[in-house]
Amino acid sequence: MVRVINFKRIIIMGLCVYILLTVYFLLSIVPMDLAGGQYSESGHSWHHGGKRINIAEKPGDVIIEDNSVNSRLKRLQHAERKTKLLKPKTSGTPRPTRLRTVKRRTGDLFQEFVKPSKVHLNFTEIAPDVFAFSAFFDDRYDSSFVRVVAIAPSGRAKRNTGLYCVFNNNDTTEMVYYETCENHLQANAYYMLSCPVPESVAMKFDGINPLTIAPSKTASPSRYKLISVITNRLRIGSGHERQMGRFAVCIPPLFGKINPLRLVEFIELSRLLGSNHFTFYTYFVSEDVMRVLKYYERQGVVTIMPWYIPVKKKIWYKGQSAAVGDCLLRNMHINHLVAFNDIDEFIVPRYNSTWSTFLEYLHQQQSSRGVKTGNIAVYRFKSAFFEVPRHTKAQNASVEQQRFQLTMDKFVSLSRTRRTTKFSRIRTKMLAYPTRVFELGIHHLSKQIKEEYFCLDVKPEVASLHHYRMCDRVYDMSCDEYVQDKTTLKFKYSLVNNTIRVLKQLKNTDDFV
Structure with a gap:
């Protein structure tokens, strides 16, 4: 007995497979797919990759709850431009006035956050896990000091730093830790590191002065770190005095x-x-x-x-x-x-x-x-x-x-x-x-x-x-x-x-x- 082939069933099954493959392909190229992310019209929020991104009421305004997302933002921006996604529209939005949020140069959905420079005015590692941001000359006491604003692991309040300030005339003084009070039991704390300044050196401090920090008294110069010390007080009679701002x-x-x-x-x-x-x-x-x-x-x-x-x-x-x-x-x-x-x-x-x-x-x-x-x-x-x-x-x-x-x-x-x-x-x-x-x-x-x-x-x-x-x-x-x-x-x-x-x-x- 010859078996009759049901062409109608084969055609229907082929169409179903084609539709499924098409849907799978479309989902794979969308940057925030419906399987990996949820979009809420009422709440204007995306959940993607374990991170929640809130979209503000106005198109183009985005709130990023995770600030360490610069690289992800760039990838998302590239994908958004590639697939030509339209900006979400809010019904009933009034026309922009002169006091509304200043318009963005582009219509990208995601704002790119400006990452601070790693070179200009940033932290310098002066010892393992000890990072200095700035240094200032402080003559408010009978003796003068260099105050270094630094971040280091907590719990070093009563320890010597083991670091030394080396001044231009080769005078050397040891830094002292001062752990500040508001660290809230975190692993790292804000420290003020202090170096006494010899009187002969203090008389010459003016403007911005280079300061060498040595990791020990016997360290070789190749291991020295160089930071700048800011002197705000201007010398009387220097001709550059200015009136203090209020x-x-x-x-x-x-x-x-x-x-x-x-x-x-x-x-x-x-x-x-x-x-x-x-x-x-x-x-x-x-x-x-x-x-x-x-x-x-x-x-x-x-x-x-x-x-x-x-x-x-x-x-x-x-x-x-x-x-x-x-x-x-x-x-x-x-x-x-x-x-x-x-x-x-x-x-x-x-x-x-x-x-x-x-x-x-x-x-x-x-x-x-x-x-x-x-x-x-x-x-x-x-x-x-x-x-x-x-x-x-x-x-x-x-x-x-x-x-x-x-x-x-x-x-x-x-x-x-x-x-x-x-x-x-x-x-x-x-x-x-x-x-x-x-x-x-x-x-x-x-x-x-x-x-x-x-x-x-x-x-x-x-x-x-x-x-x-x-x-x-x-x-x-x-x-x-x-x-x-x-x-x-x-x-x-x-x-x-x-x-x-x-x-x-x-x-x-x-x-x-």
């Missing part, structure tokens, strides 16, 4: 997704409050943020310090304490007072417009109580959280007023006017005299130069720290009660106008599109 702000390691408008707002409002200069430590930031910083750097307003940490995930908060220590010494003899803030924090006087007038009022108030204001090393400010605003329509407002209100809504310092009733005594920030402080913690004064120097706690009704972020129920904070606080609205016209002017200038420059 106020400065230090911003510890800056990283992650940052809206350029937030950065400009931070700088411009801080300038209205009285800051003359800013020092930014850049860890991983976007190209747009670097362009904003370089714009201010050309004006002499900002100093950019590339912050490439030699150890990863073994030191507290990306080496924040070391950055604070470096900035304190860097501003010594250059600026009278230095604030240490993040870009969502502002020290705001309640009744005075600037830090200068606020301090005059505070000193008069304290002097009347018998306080020696000349012995103040640090002013400490309690903090309050400012909640996300609930926008309401302005009643009986003119068209111009409504337009200005819409503009103000883009500024966190102007739109968020409800703060926590309670102020935190723990999450404080400080305004410090660099010449009077030996070690500064993140939220407190750790060690002053002289015993008679002290920290003055400023009452919130005089001035406080405005923290523009979601309330955090930790330590001594309560997030249940809020009050109206419109203190920053006194800056609204100047802040809006100054920010618009800066954004226009940024847009017109060749390196910012």
Whole structure:
């Protein structure tokens, strides 16, 4: 009996195999496939390769939770261009205005983060696992010292370094470890290494001086390390004396997704409050943020310090304490007072417009109580959280007023006017005299130069720290009660106008599109 071949069944099976192979091929060339990643329309997030990537509400804005992803970003960008993926569209997105986030030069989905330079102003390994970032000449005591900001394994507070400073006249002194207080039981810590400077050598220190570090007294010159020592104090009669700046702000390691408008707002409002200069430590930031910083750097307003940490995930908060220590010494003899803030924090006087007038009022108030204001090393400010605003329509407002209100809504310092009733005594920030402080913690004064120097706690009704972020129920904070606080609205016209002017200038420059 002859078997009948079922051609219909063979054709159907062939089509099924073809469809399966086609689907498999398409999935294999997509950079973030549906098998390895999940895309959520509501949450705008990718999960890929064990890393979570959040896509912001606007196309082109990406939040990378893992900062060690430069090489992966480049591969993803290449794959994205190769497969010509379209940018996600958000329904109902209004047309961009002049105060919206500055447009990117390209339409790539993934921002590439600028990796700090490994050569310029970065750590030098002066001994095994001991990395020096900077060195400063310190003559605030009867004897002079070289202070080296360094990162090394924890637990060396009472040990000799075994390292020696070799000066130009071949005088040699041994380095001493000083382990700072805020290392949070991490494997690596911020150390201040100190070398006594012979008096004959100290008299010749000026500007930037080369310093040789030897690993032992008998080490050969081939094993020496060379670092530069910065001398901020200018000699009297040298003809190069300059007047010290009044106020400065230090911003510890800056990283992650940052809206350029937030950065400009931070700088411009801080300038209205009285800051003359800013020092930014850049860890991983976007190209747009670097362009904003370089714009201010050309004006002499900002100093950019590339912050490439030699150890990863073994030191507290990306080496924040070391950055604070470096900035304190860097501003010594250059600026009278230095604030240490993040870009969502502002020290705001309640009744005075600037830090200068606020301090005059505070000193008069304290002097009347018998306080020696000349012995103040640090002013400490309690903090309050400012909640996300609930926008309401302005009643009986003119068209111009409504337009200005819409503009103000883009500024966190102007739109968020409800703060926590309670102020935190723990999450404080400080305004410090660099010449009077030996070690500064993140939220407190750790060690002053002289015993008679002290920290003055400023009452919130005089001035406080405005923290523009979601309330955090930790330590001594309560997030249940809020009050109206419109203190920053006194800056609204100047802040809006100054920010618009800066954004226009940024847009017109060749390196910012």
